[in-house]
Every structure is written in C-alpha cells, then in structure tokens.
Amino acid sequence: MSAETDLKKTPLHALHLELGARMVPFAGHDMPVQYPAGVLKEHIHTRTAAGLFDVSHMGQVIVKAKSGDNADAARALETLVPVDVLGLAPGRQRYALFTNETGGILDDLMIVNRGDHFFVVVNAACKDADFAHLEKHIGDTCTVTPLPERALVALQGPKAEAALASLAPETAAMKFMDVATVSLVGTDCIVSRSGYSGEDGYEISVPNDKAEALARALLAIDGVMPIGLGARDSLRLEAGLCLYGNDIDTTTTPAEAALNWAIQKVRRTGGARAGGFPGADVVLKGLDEGVSRLRVGLKPEGKAPVRGHTALFADDAGTQKVGEVTSGGFGPTVEGPVAMGYVASEFAATGTTIYAEVRGKYLPVTISALPFITPGYKR
Amino acid sequence: MLKFTEEHEWLLVEGDVATVGITAHASEQLGDLVFVELPEEGATFAKGAAAATVESVKAASEVYCPLDGEIVEVNQAIVDDPSLVGSDPEGAAWFFKLKLANPADAAALLDKAAYEALIA
Numbered sequence: 001m002s003a004e005t006d007l008k009k010t011p012l013h014a015l016h017l018e019l020g021a022r023m024v025p026f027a028g029h030d031m032p033v034q035y036p037a038g039v040l041k042e043h044i045h046t047r048t049a050a051g052l053f054d055v056s057h058m059g060q061v062i063v064k065a066k067s068g069d070n071a072d073a074a075r076a077l078e079t080l081v082p083v084d085v086l087g088l089a090p091g092r093q094r095y096a097l098f099t100n101e102t103g104g105i106l107d108d109l110m111i112v113n114r115g116d117h118f119f120v121v122v123n124a125a126c127k128d129a130d131f132a133h134l135e136k137h138i139g140d141t142c143t144v145t146p147l148p149e150r151a152l153v154a155l156q157g158p159k160a161e162a163a164l165a166s167l168a169p170e171t172a173a174m175k176f177m178d179v180a181t182v183s184l185v186g187t188d189c190i191v192s193r194s195g196y197s198g199e200d201g202y203e204i205s206v207p208n209d210k211a212e213a214l215a216r217a218l219l220a221i222d223g224v225m226p227i228g229l230g231a232r233d234s235l236r237l238e239a240g241l242c243l244y245g246n247d248i249d250t251t252t253t254p255a256e257a258a259l260n261w262a263i264q265k266v267r268r269t270g271g272a273r274a275g276g277f278p279g280a281d282v283v284l285k286g287l288d289e290g291v292s293r294l295r296v297g298l299k300p301e302g303k304a305p306v307r308g309h310t311a312l313f314a315d316d317a318g319t320q321k322v323g324e325v326t327s328g329g330f331g332p333t334v335e336g337p338v339a340m341g342y343v344a345s346e347f348a349a350t351g352t353t354i355y356a357e358v359r360g361k362y363l364p365v366t367i368s369a370l371p372f373i374t375p376g377y378k379r
Numbered sequence: 380m381l382k383f384t385e386e387h388e389w390l391l392v393e394g395d396v397a398t399v400g401i402t403a404h405a406s407e408q409l410g411d412l413v414f415v416e417l418p419e420e421g422a423t424f425a426k427g428a429a430a431a432t433v434e435s436v437k438a439a440s441e442v443y444c445p446l447d448g449e450i451v452e453v454n455q456a457i458v459d460d461p462s463l464v465g466s467d468p469e470g471a472a473w474f475f476k477l478k479l480a481n482p483a484d485a486a487a488l489l490d491k492a493a494y495e496a497l498i499a
Contacts, residue, residue, distance in 0.1 A: 033437075038410050040411040230410075234437075304434070305413065
C-alpha cells in the first residue's frame with residue numbers, strides 16, 4: 001500500500017504536475033505539498049488574497065432516508081454524532097464528530113442538510129471506515145452512497161468571495177456554513193461557505209470530469225493561486241482547527257479536545273434529545289463535570305518551532321510532565337512558532353507558562369487562546 | 380578545496396579549517412527556512428553528529444558535522460535571517476567554520492562532480 005504506484009490520484013493530479021507541484025503521499029493519495037511559490041508565500045497569499053486547494057482526497061457521501069422523510073435521516077445521524085442534526089435547516093452545514101463507545105473521536109466531519117438528503121464530508125484517512133460505520137449503524141433506515149465520482153476543491157482567503165462571484169454572482173450573498181447548488185463551468189456544484197484556513201471562503205464539490213475545468217477557471221482569476229497541503233496545515237494550525245489523527249483521535253473526548261461548542265444544548269444533559277450517541281455517558285460527563293486534560297493553544301516564547309509529540313513540563317528542569325504537543329510549527333502570519341496540545345487542566349489557563357523539551361532544552365511556552373489569528377468567516 | 384557529503388553539506392577546506400554549509404539542492408528540498416540553530420563556538424563534534432538544526436514551516440532537519448572537529452566560528456546572519464539559506468546557500472549562508480581534527484580526512488569526501496552525480 002505504501003508503494004508509490006498504489007497511490008490514488010485526484011482528478012487534478014495532472015494539473016498539479018503541470019503547475020510544478022512537489023507531490024507527497026498523503027492518506028493514500030499522491031497530493032501536492034507545495035507549488036513553486038513555497039509554503040510561506042502560499043500561506044501568506046491565502047491570508048491576503050485567495051488560495052485554491054485540492055481536497056478531493058476527502059470522502060463525500062450521501063445519507064438518504066429510505067422512508068423519504070429527511071427527518072428520519074437526521075435522527076439516524078444523531079445516533080452517531082453528539083450534534084443537533086434534526087435542527088439543521090436545509091441549505092446549512094454543521095461541524096460534527098463520530099464518537100465511539102468510550103467517548104473518543106472516530107473522525108470529525110461536516111454534515112449538510114440538502115433538503116431531501118444529507119451530504120457528509122469526512123477525512124481522507126478515515127473515509128472507508130466512516131462509510132462502513134454509517135452503513136453498519138444506520139444502513140437499515142438510510143441509504144449510504146459514497147461519491148467517488150466527485151472532486152472537492154477549496155477556495156480560501158479574503159479575495160475568495162470576489163473570485164467566485166465573478167463566475168457565480170449569487171455565491172457572494174452566502175453566509176458562513178450556507179450550502180447551495182451553484183452552476184459552475186456548466187455543471188451543478190455543491191458550494192459551501194466554509195473551509196479549513198481560518199479565512200472566508202468556499203468548498204466546492206464538483207463532478208470529477210469537470211474538476212480540472214473548474215480549477216483552471218478559478219486559477220485564471222486575478223489573485224487566485226494554487227496552495228499545497230503544507231500551507232493548508234500551517235493555515236489551519238494558526239486558525240486553531242484540529243487535524244484528525246494529530247489533535248483528536250479515539251483517545252480524546254470532545255470535552256478534552258475543547259470542542260464543547262460543537263455539541264448543541266439539545267444533545268447535552270437536560271436537553272430534549274440528550275445523549276443517544278456512542279459514548280454519550282463519557283462525553284456528557286466530560287461536559288458536565290470537566291476533564292483532567294484539555295487541548296490548548298501553545299505560543300513558544302522564542303523563535304524555535306515546537307513540533308508535535310514534544311513533551312511539556314511544569315518546570316524548566318523537565319521534572320513534572322504536564323502534557324504533550326499534538327501539532328506545532330511556524331505560523332507565517334503570526335511570524336513565529338505556534339502549536340497546540342493537551343495539558344493537565346490545572347495548567348490550561350491562558351497565560352500560564354510551561355516548558356517544552358526541544359533538543360534537550362526546556363523552552364518557555366505560554367498557554368494561548370485559539371485561534372492565533374482573527375478569522376475572516378462571513379457570519 | 381571544495382568538498383561535499385552525501386548528507387548534502389558543502390565544505391570549503393582552507394588549511395585545517397573548513398567552512399560548512401548546506402547545498403543548494405538541500406536548500407531547495409527543505410523549502411523556506413524559518414529557524415536555524417547553530418552550535419556553540421568551541422564545541423567539538425564527531426563526523427556524522429548533529430551539529431545544527433534547520434526548520435522549515437513543516438519540519439525540522441539536522442545538519443551533520445561532515446568531519447571530526449571543533450567549531451571556531453558560526454554565522455549569526457543566518458540565525459537572524461533564516462531566509463538567507465534559501466537565497467545564497469553556497470555563499471553568504473555558510474553555517475559554521477570547523478577546525479578539522481584530521482585535515483587529511485577531507486580528501487575522502489565527495490568532489491563536485493561526484494556530488495552532482497549523487498543528486499542527478
């Protein structure tokens with residue numbers, strides 16, 4: 001599976017090569033990590049203009065109630081996520097988590113109410129497991145249809161609105177997390193106003209055979225530049241967004257991951273539809289009573305980046321371990337190192353100084369509010 | 380005498396002191412550097428030991444000591460501005476000067492033609 005010849009190619013693969021991308025294996029796909037501009041310039045460009053990302057490796061799937069009543073699909077999805085799906089209006093998208101029986105996180109995902117069905121987008125590395133999970137648990141009441149025939153691109157940055165509006169003016173009026181069917185390059189696309197960069201922008205699901213035409217049309221617009229996975233990671237890190245497998249996984253609960261905001265009141269203790277998802281007892285107890293460790297932002301005081309898996313200590317002698325970095329690197333917009341990780345709750349208050357062990361030295365790191373940048377979401 | 384290592388360092392050997400940096404090929408592979416950590420002057424390293432660290436946005440990489448020796452000077456300019464390594468890796472962006480324990484060992488390193496064959 002690791003041999004390069006086994007890597008899957010997205011419909012934009014040839015375009016990436018034409019644009020001079022450096023390709024790397026990522027979640028079983030041969031993906032662009034950067035283009036000739038490089039990670040720093042790509043990052044800054046996305047924050048100041050507009051960047052186009054190929055995220056076709058992600059999993060897209062339709063969940064449709066066999067009864068024909070979309071509320072039945074919402075109720076079915078609510079048995080797998082601690083999220084208010086029934087209350088999600090048509091044309092709206094919401095962040096969700098698949099939890100397991102121990103309250104850990106199997107994946108994070110986006111759920112879209114498309115009126116007569118739900119459209120779900122999951123992480124590339126988890127997609128086969130997620131599709132099986134959906135089929136196994138709600139396949140009796142819903143049809144679960146993966147969409148390998150669709151590509152996914154993201155257009156992110158302060159100039160994304162003007163860029164997409166030049167092709168489809170109606171997209172300018174969309175608000176953050178709105179989703180609409182929009183005709184682009186002569187085909188129906190599913191456009192959501194959302195992303196993974198901390199900037200305003202859109203994610204566009206497009207049939208594979210039109211993906212390259214769409215990408216070329218967007219890249220032809222002034223201010224739009226192709227962006228690789230390298231900058232995608234530094235952008236989401238500055239934005240305080242979790243990367244599944246690094247910052248959240250089956251060993252982290254939503255409360256530990258500081259994702260309480262993703263669990264609406266109606267699904268919490270005392271809510272009309274409290275619980276009813278895998279691991280609800282653990283997840284709700286974490287929300288109600290607090291947890292012993294928390295995901296926090298970490299701002300190294302010096303210039304040295306503090307990477308994932310770096311140990312964190314209460315003291316500068318490395319005596320008392322209090323946590324570990326889960327994602328860390330250099331933030332080009334912050335112009336310095338940024339990180340996130342888990343620390344014991346008594347060290348989680350913003351402003352607390354702890355120490356990261358880097359190459360035998362204990363570097364001071366300040367617990368910092370997330371995100372590190374001011375998001376540009378159009379709410 | 381200009382020499383190279385398989386770990387993508389270059390050495391300009393003058394007498395018993397070698398000026399050491401990373402090659403243009405290495406710099407290109409690393410991408411934009413955002414952090415450089417250099418050894419202390421006076422530190423001694425064995426051949427192959429990690430002597431410096433360079434970090435791009437994505438990852439940290441070690442720069443290895445190409446021969447046994449003692450650090451006699453480091454280039455603070457690349458600590459202050461890591462982007463120099465990208466713009467002039469085989470010139471202004473040298474990393475450190477190494478007083479060689481055994482200057483004759485330099486002869487066994489790669490010459491320019493052998494290094495270029497390696498990265499071809």
